Amino acid sequence: MNHRLYCSSGNDLGITEFVSYSELGDDGRWIRYVEIKADGTALRYSEALPADGHGVLPEGRWDETEASKPEYGTMTAISAELFEAVRTTTLCTNAR
Secondary structure, three states, X not given: OEEEEEEOOOOOOOOOOEEXXXXXXXOOEEEEEEEEEXXXXXXXXXXXXXXXXXXXXXXXXXXXHHHXXXXXXXXXXXXXXXXXXXHHHOOOOOOO
């Protein structure tokens, strides 16, 4: 598995500011995802909760080359431990 931190801050495309933490399978598909918006709203998605009225687990396969382009913001690899800490301690609007 791979884990990524993405921040849209500083993007050139007008993407609303947010940060996200992704857990990706070896096939590049999202397994678990946490998104924190600029207003403090936090959302959590997984294969068990792929969508709700607030958002959706990203679909498709992660493209490292595309995600690394600076016009989207910044992206970096993170540890499984950091991903898990964020996922378990973030109070999410859609948590069940």
